[in-house]
Amino acid sequence: MAISIRDVAARAQVAVGTVSNFLNRPDRVAEATRNKIEAAIADLNFVPNASARHLRSGSSRTIGLLVPDITNPFFTEVARGAGDTASESDYTLILCNSDEDPKKEERHLKVLIEQRICGLLITPSFEGLAGVAELNRRDIPTTFIDRRADSLDQSSVSMDDFHGGKSAIEYLASLGHKSIAWVNGPLSMAQCADREDGVMDSAKGQNIKISKFQVSQMRSQNGYEVTQNILASIAQITAIFCANDLVALGVLRALLESGKSIPKDYALIGYDDIGFSASASIPLTTIAQPAYKLGALAAQMIINEVEHGKNFKHEQIVFKPELVIRASTQALSK
Template sequence: MVVSIRDVATRAGVSVGTVSNVLNRPHEVSVESVDRVTKAIDALGYVRNDAARKLRAGVSTTVGFVVLDGQNPFYNEVVRGAEDEAARHGIAVLYGNTDEDLSREKVYIDLFEEQQVRGLLIAPYGDVTARLQRLKSRGIATVLVDRFSGDGRFSSVSVDSVVGGRMAVEHLIETGRRRIAFVGGPFDIRQVTDRLAGARVAVENATNTATLEVVATAAMTVDDGVAAGAKLLARPMHDWPDALFAANDLIALGLLQALAIDGRLIVPEDVAIIGFDDNAFAAAAAVPLSSIRQPSRMIGRTALRILLEEADDADSIARQTVFPPELVIRASTHPR
């Protein structure tokens, strides 16, 4: 029977990544871990396949990263985290922005497959399961980013968007708001539907009567937030919401801009606004924006680390890493 790196990890009581580090970067591992892994290798008779390792090294000095919105500062920070981790391993990150376009997503996946990257990180827009299975069959590891792998076929690194959506609306309700609008879209993006689902849970659980309406946007940009704000302001005053939960910070910033230009609704006195991501611009807004924080750089670093571990061991088991969201309260949701 051929002994795998996973067998060594199980025997030593450490992770596959630790075994990989002992074999490739022992100076980064504790003396105790090196000793445990070495003893497990000796006991199992593990023989390293240097030929396969060198073949991989010859074509795998890069990894691909496909994101669905390159203009979103959140994804810029996630990519930065992946780059920071990749640099530690002598790996370069090739980056592609699909701009929420299925055809562009396909082009980038095909390109990275043709380039024989060591692995692929992807924040998918469409259903890419079949494509990623093909990559896996060709020995290209894949990790989903900012998307939970529901069926567990692939490793994923994400934040619990349902919990984040619930936290956002619970906060709005706690500040005395009752007529809440969720502003976001498109709804074929899983993160949007998850955040809306959490918002609905918060309204259903509210002890005081609260309502939730949905204002759909075509994309998750500042311009779409401005357009949504104009749509709300065109309604009769008695029909205006007193709180807005935006699917991301860019939409929230667009809403702030629309309200400021119109001037009839003051934030937070007349209407509260909360976003999602806590990007670099949230705290610097004219009215500092409350938001649900995602640990963007940590997401990128973790995803890259898992990707390299799986690239080193084709038998590794997919894992789902879910970070908790964090409520960040600023002036845009101060109680009235």
Template sequence: MATKGNGRPRRPSITDVARRAGVSVGTVSNVLNRPDQVTPTTRERVQAAIDELSFVRNASARQLRAGTIRTVGAIVLDLANPFFTEVARGIEDRLAPDEYTLMLASSDEDPEREARYLRLYEEHGVRGVLVTPSQGSLETILALRERGIGVVLLDATTAVEDVSSVGVDDVRGAALAVEHLLDLGHERIAFINGPDSIRQCVDRRAGVVAALVAAGRDPADVLTEVTVGSLNADAGEKAMHELLDIDPSRRPTATFCVNDFTALGALRALRWADVRVPDQMAVVGYDDVAIAPMLTVPLTSVHQPTHTLGWTAADLLLREAAADGDTEHQRVLFQPELVVRTSTAGP
């Protein structure tokens, strides 16, 4: 293998293949892209040279010459969250048949970090972006469309008519969780929620309140809300410790967590405090990630179609890219389901 000036191996080029096979660069190109235009004998000779040199075509250069970059960028709130890992798999499964590559990043719920990745994706010439917005304003995200980059909002809803989105009815999902706890007989319910800069947290709180009001309960009497800064297990654990500091006579007997990640932390705090689940504290999560039924106490959770969310968002983006902007934007809203397991029971 040839080396660069710094002594490192140099990637074999199409010119190296042509020289090894004793043919023109154009012939090698035809073997790679239009093999039917090359005689079988020549194809075999070129393929032998490719194998000997371990040649791999430079797809980026080829796409640049063709004027089409087959790459899609995605930004989610937190890749450590299993929910977004499962969503990302759905995206990949839709992109793969069309030979698109996925560039994936976490905003960590930080608008500045989100904007930085959007800029990097644009510099790389992605065909479009899928974004779970980290704040209420969509100005930075939607500005990409003016520069020819397709946008689909992922795990989000929007009132903007000319942008596609794929999400879940989080108001209804949270209401399902609270209705379940009320049906079990819980009179004091805690809600571990995230910052109101995240749309899902706002919608899920609205669902909690709506369910209480519909049941004829005063949220001020029933609900204890603890707001955390991040939607992760450590935040959920800290929030549960706050709840356990409440006098047992007034302490909630059930906790609804804004997502399964915070629920994992809440369960960890309960285990360390020797508080039995569900006998002394019922716990409900949200997302129904793959590990929810595998926990020591299987977690009752609001199920979201994670794989379908990612697949559908990627499909909308590819359809809009193929239509070159001449398409009707869609807002897809899936309905959640409550999956009851052994982490919930009556008080």
């Protein structure tokens, strides 16, 4: 039923091997032959079968991308970046969403292994590292996104989270804030842990009190819910720093509903600079991360690694995030 390279060969009156050469190394086939094959392919509407190709050649040209929350615009941008570069180099991208659930993460990894992906892009959770080790055992190149690889034979494209956490607090301190709520996600995520280190480090010297709060998932709803605790705190909190914009947006909504005024009653800072932060009720001051670039670069790196084989030099690239000041913060009015 389906037309194969054989049909093309028959119609063009050449051997199958020649058609294969035409497909993969056109320079090796004479122009006249090339034209015949081209015509045959057009006539028959032939499209090569990626599975057969992969099976025989052993190399697959599909790369997997596993993110913890596709709903988060940060990761959407990462995915777009990765997808675009993959597509440019004729790779197929399979995007998987683990919903921050280790079970789902495991399952997706299983499927990706079945697909024999040639490389994996992942923002691993702590628990997910076991699955990643499995990939390693199978010699599938893996690049971490937004999380630094601690092994030297693994690439990563990440952000300096310590610096990000630190600069937010420093900025708030410069505005005169001395009692700051820090709303973090699970410490099992390296990003969260690092940002917290930055936060605590910058607070240390400056006589600043940090009140820690935690959300189980870094989503708007969780931020909304945790706000009650912040409002109930006995510390005289004047500023709130959230581990990402979604949480900050949730906090913002809850604060406004409680009749608070931002930035007068509370200064508020988020993290990521997702598109919606600029158009939020109160445009959000935030620590910006170049999500699209992260995804694009990671994809490029894994493609390089796939194509250059063993003698590939792994890199751990680290970007510095940038403070973007908008309307949700102002100097403390004493």
